[in-house]
Amino acid sequence: DIVMTQSPLSLSVTPGEPASISCRSSQSLLQNNGYNYLDWYLQKPGQSPQLLIYLASNRASGVPDRFSGSGSGTDFTLTISRVEAEDVGVYYCMETLHTPRGFTFGPGTKVDIK
Amino acid sequence: QMQLVQSGPEVKKPGTSVKVSCKASGFSFVSSSVLWLRQARGQRLEWIGWIVVGSGNTNYAQNFRDRVTINRDTPTGTAYMELSSLRSDDTAMYFCAANPWGLRYAFDAWGQGTMVTVSS
Numbered sequence: 572d573i574v575m576t577q578s579p580l581s582l583s584v585t586p587g588e589p590a591s592i593s594c595r596s597s598q599s600l601l602q603n604n605g606y607n608y609l610d611w612y613l614q615k616p617g618q619s620p621q622l623l624i625y626l627a628s629n630r631a632s633g634v635p636d637r638f639s640g641s642g643s644g645t646d647f648t649l650t651i652s653r654v655e656a657e658d659v660g661v662y663y664c665m666e667t668l669h670t671p672r673g674f675t676f677g678p679g680t681k682v683d684i685k
Numbered sequence: 686q687m688q689l690v691q692s693g694p695e696v697k698k699p700g701t702s703v704k705v706s707c708k709a710s711g712f713s714f715v716s717s718s719v720l721w722l723r724q725a726r727g728q729r730l731e732w733i734g735w736i737v738v739g740s741g742n743t744n745y746a747q748n749f750r751d752r753v754t755i756n757r758d759t760p761t762g763t764a765y766m767e768l769s770s771l772r773s774d775d776t777a778m779y780f781c782a783a784n785p786w787g788l789r790y791a792f793d794a795w796g797q798g799t800m801v802t803v804s805s
Contacts, residue, residue: 610790612730619780619798620730625791632793663730667790673746674720674732674789 573598573669577662577677584654585685592680594647594664600627601644608668611640611649614679615660623662624649659683687711687794689781694800702769705799707781712794714762715739718787721755721766723777733779736764737787771803 574597584590600607607627612620622631624640627647637652651658661679669675692706707719721733734745734755743755752769764781779799782792 608790610792614730619795620782621795622791622793629791631791665730674722674735676730676732678729 573666573673573675575664575666575675575677577664577680579680580678581681581683583683583685584651586656587653590651590654590658590682592649592662592664592682594642594649594677596645596647596666598669599644600647600666600668602668607643607647608666609640609642609647610665610667611638612663612665613658613660614663615657618660620663654682654684656684687783687785689783689794689796691779691781691796691799694802696802696804697771699771699773699803699805701771702767703771703801704765704767705779705781705801707764707766707796709762709764709783709794712783712785714757715759716787717783717785718789719755719757719764720782720784720792721764721779722782723775723779725774725777728777730780733766733768735789738764739787768801771801773803775801776803777801 576595578593600609609627611624614620628640639650661681663679664677688710690708718737720735736743736755754767757764781796783794
């Protein structure tokens with residue numbers, strides 16, 4: 572089975588400062604078509620998750636450009652260039668390559684504001 | 686505006702079944718794919734199954750394969766997830782999420798969640 576890990580598991584950030592979250596997969600998420608099948612989601616307190624990044628580096632519609640995704644193969648990073656108060660919540664990476672065996676989520680990284 | 690509206694909270698007894706609905710609007714339901722997931726309190730998201738709406742093809746997570754059925758009703762734009770032989774550890778918030786183009790990634794529309802409580 573695919574194992575997804577994230578680090579750190581919690582992060583306290585000063586508004587205006589950058590933040591980065593790492594996501595690692597136990598198997599490569601790079602398909603022959605050149606795409607990495609990894610999404611990033613943010614679950615704000617009391618809300619459903621929302622899509623931030625798909626295919627590792629593509630920002631979803633309406634997502635502020637302070638969010639960016641990078642990486643390939645087994646190592647990926649979500650970067651927030653300048654954290655704002657509304658960015659608090661739990662960030663999840665999710666691999667989508669190994670269907671039908673599964674859509675596997677990372678454990679989540681909880682971000683709060685100092 | 687893409688929207689998914691789920692059915693209301695459920696309280697069920699162990700051994701019974703629950704059926705959760707997910708009604709789509711604002712996009713072509715027939716062209717979409719729908720993912721079902723759940724989240725126990727304080728836990729990570731866990732996928733249950735996935736349906737490509739146009740074909741009706743489904744894939745189920747191994748943990749649920751024996752007791753879950755996902756289907757859809759295209760005229761009403763509604764997807765359904767039925768889980769049987771409920772246990773106390775099935776108590777969780779259940780979500781549906783959709784990709785409007787039938788893809789297996791980039792789930793851009795999410796339901797509000799349905800709380801399912803299993804208790805004797």
